[in-house]
Each structure stands twice: as C-alpha cells, then as structure tokens.
Amino acid sequence: MKITLRWFGSNFDTIPLWKIRQIPGVSGVISTLYDVPAGEIWEKERTSALVNEINESGLELSGIESVNVHDAIKAGTHERDRFIENYIKTLEHLGEAGINLVCYNFMPVFDWTRTELARVRPDGSTVLAYNQQAVDALTPEKMFASLDSEFVLPGWEPERMENIKSLFETYRDITPEKLFENLVYFLKALMPVCNKYDIKMAVHPDDPAWSVFGLPRIITGLDGIKRLMNAVDDVHNGVTFCSGSYGTNPSNNLPEMIRALPGRIHFAHVRNLKFNFPGDFEEASHLSSDGSFDMYAIIKALFDIGFNGPIRPDHGRMIWGEAAMPGYGLYDRALGAAYINGLLEAISKEK
Ligand code: CS2
Ligand code: MN
Numbered sequence: 001m002k003i004t005l006r007w008f009g010s011n012f013d014t015i016p017l018w019k020i021r022q023i024p025g026v027s028g029v030i031s032t033l034y035d036v037p038a039g040e041i042w043e044k045e046r047t048s049a050l051v052n053e054i055n056e057s058g059l060e061l062s063g064i065e066s067v068n069v070h071d072a073i074k075a076g077t078h079e080r081d082r083f084i085e086n087y088i089k090t091l092e093h094l095g096e097a098g099i100n101l102v103c104y105n106f107m108p109v110f111d112w113t114r115t116e117l118a119r120v121r122p123d124g125s126t127v128l129a130y131n132q133q134a135v136d137a138l139t140p141e142k143m144f145a146s147l148d149s150e151f152v153l154p155g156w157e158p159e160r161m162e163n164i165k166s167l168f169e170t171y172r173d174i175t176p177e178k179l180f181e182n183l184v185y186f187l188k189a190l191m192p193v194c195n196k197y198d199i200k201m202a203v204h205p206d207d208p209a210w211s212v213f214g215l216p217r218i219i220t221g222l223d224g225i226k227r228l229m230n231a232v233d234d235v236h237n238g239v240t241f242c243s244g245s246y247g248t249n250p251s252n253n254l255p256e257m258i259r260a261l262p263g264r265i266h267f268a269h270v271r272n273l274k275f276n277f278p279g280d281f282e283e284a285s286h287l288s289s290d291g292s293f294d295m296y297a298i299i300k301a302l303f304d305i306g307f308n309g310p311i312r313p314d315h316g317r318m319i320w321g322e323a324a325m326p327g328y329g330l331y332d333r334a335l336g337a338a339y340i341n342g343l344l345e346a347i348s349k350e351k
Contacts (some may be wrong), residue, residue: 001307002309004027004028004312007029066105067104075170077309088193091190103204125319127318191234200267206218207248221252241270293341
C-alpha cells in the first residue's frame with residue numbers, strides 16, 4: 001500500500017507539499033484541479049504542471065480525487081453525451097500524464113453532508129459531525145449557510161449552491177434505479193479510454209450512506225457495489241473504499257465488505273467515527289479506541305486481499321490550534337498516517 005495525503009493544490013491548500021513530504025512513509029499526494037468546474041475538460045498543460053509541481057517536491061501524484069461528474073450525467077439528461085465526451089478527453093489527458101487512478105462520486109447535487117464543522121470533543125479538539133434531526137429540520141441552502149466556513153468546502157462549492165433549486169428539479173423523477181442505470185451508462189462509455197491508458201475508476205461511497213434531502217443514493221453498501229461491479233465487469237471499474245462513509249451505517253461490516261471485493265478496491269480512505277446515538281455521529285481520531293471502528297481489522301482486511309494501491313488518512317480532527325479546511329488539517333492527518341504505518345508494519349511482520 002502507498003500511504004498518501006490529499007492535497008488541494010497550491011492555490012487552495014494551506015499546507016505546502018514540503019510539509020507533507022516530511023510525514024514518515026508518505027510517498028505521494030492525491031490531488032485535483034480544484035477550480036475546474038464539473039463537466040469541463042482538464043487542459044493537458046495544467047495536468048502536467050500539477051504532476052511536475054508535485055514531483056519537484058519529492059512526492060508523486062498517486063491519483064486524482066476527484067474528477068467530478070456533471071449532474072447532466074448523473075440525472076441522464078439529453079446533454080449527458082456531451083459531458084461524457086469531455087470526461088473522456090480529461091481521462092486522455094490524465095492518461096498521457098501517466099495518472100492511472102481517478103476517484104469520483106455519483107451523489108446527486110452535492111457531496112458529503114455534515115451538520116457541524118467544528119463539534120468540540122472532550123479533549124478540546126474539533127471535528128465534523130452529523131445529526132439526522134438537524135438535517136431533517138433544514139433545507140440544503142439553510143444547512144450550507146449554517147456551516148459558515150471561511151474555507152471553500154470540497155463538494156459544497158458556492159457555485160453549486162447557486163443552482164440548487166433547478167438541480168433539485170432535475171432529479172425530481174430520478175429513482176435510485178434510474179440513477180444506477182445512468183452510472184452504468186457512464187462507466188460503459190469510459191471503459192475503452194480506461195483500458196487504453198490503464199486508468200482505474202474508483203467510485204466513492206455516498207456520505208452518509210443513505211438518502212438525504214430526498215435525493216436518491218445508490219453507493220451505500222455491499223449489494224449496490226457488487227451489482228455495479230457485475231454490471232460493468234472490468235477491472236477499471238472499481239471502488240474507493242472509504243471507511244468513514246460506508247461506516248456511517250453501522251450495519252455495514254467494513255472488514256467483511258473489503259474481503260468481498262478483492263481486485264476491485266483501487267483506493268482506500270481510512271478514518272474513524274464515533275456513534276453517539278442513532279442518527280448522531282462525529283468523526284474521531286484514527287485510533288480504534290477513540291471511535292467505533294476496529295482500524296486493525298480494516299487495515300488487515302485490505303492487506304489480506306492484497307490491496308496495494310494508494311491509501312490515505314481521511315478527515316482529521318482540528319488540533320493544536322491549527323486553522324485549515326475542516327477535516328483537512330495537517331496535524332491530525334499526519335498522526336493518522338503514522339498510525340496506519342504502525343498497523344501495516346505490525347501486520348506485515350505477523351506473517
Ligand atoms: C471525501 C469526499 O472529504 C470527503 O468526505 O471523502 O468529499 C470525496 O472526496 C468525494 O466524494 C469523492 O468524489
Ligand atoms: Mn472518503
């Protein structure tokens with residue numbers, strides 16, 4: 001496994017690459033062109049400039065998170081083929097730059113949902129948290145306003161929020177079944193270019209792993225992913241295994257899910273959550289005993305199925321007075337990386 005950190009690019013991220021380079025065992029970053037709107041083609045020059053910048057810092061670009069999928073593709077509108085063509089062009093440019101991992105999600109309208117960006121934990125650290133009652137009491141616009149972040153939140157960019165009413169309208173008749181068909185249509189169209197450049201597509205789970213604001217969601221558990229793996233049965237159609245997203249649903253058995261997907265997990269996100277009561281959870285440090293997941297069992301399952309792609313600590317807590325994009329500070333993610341290193345060393349020596 002290659003331990004990596006997510007990095008949003010020098011225009012957006014407050015953390016410079018040289019600091020990431022100093023975390024033991026971290027050999028690469030997962031990045032994106034954060035300012036390219038979903039649906040637009042990534043220019044060749046900008047893609048290779050990103051690779052060069054990262055290489056110059058002594059790291060590699062281990063994959064892209066994300067090339068966002070335009071809502072016309074997700075909703076299957078008459079415009080989708082044009083946007084799929086653009087996505088294919090972007091993949092060509094990525095392939096030519098030697099990149100062979102692309103993470104994306106297929107959540108309608110927006111990405112992850114949390115109701116608090118800085119809930120205080122007993123040790124004084126702050127974390128992202130989710131409360132179902134709070135979601136049920138709000139509209140997406142009000143929730144976005146109440147999050148009140150000084151940073152652009154990945155997946156909640158202000159320009160998405162501008163079109164939110166018409167976006168909801170677009171999805172009015174989209175059932176989960178229709179959304180699934182649209183995902184299969186999209187992936188089938190991508191497979192030739194993925195095969196040509198050996199690019200692995202890795203779908204990120206929906207977060208939380210159930211429907212919010214009445215929108216359909218399909219990547220929430222093992223049945224849905226297995227169905228998707230069979231519908232487009234090509235190794236380039238794979239999964240981002242994100243413990244923190246699948247794990248929002250306590251009935252998802254994370255190690256069992258990993259063991260059911262050999263060869264199809266191309267990217268792993270690890271983070272821990274603490275369930276407080278039904279409908280309420282908060283993010284925790286990566287350490288098993290701080291949250292509700294058995295991190296040893298998760299890493300062991302990845303190891304046992306022979307997963308050797310990039311793995312990254314996912315959201316961290318905000319600690320030691322750091323100010324950064326919620327979930328994406330340096331300190332706690334570096335602790336997370338160190339913990340993953342420790343688990344991996346122990347597991348590999350057990351053999
Ligand atoms: C990430 C997601 O920050 C997070 O929760 O895991 O935003 C993820 O990057 C996207 O869903 C992938 O497209
Ligand atoms: Mn994730």
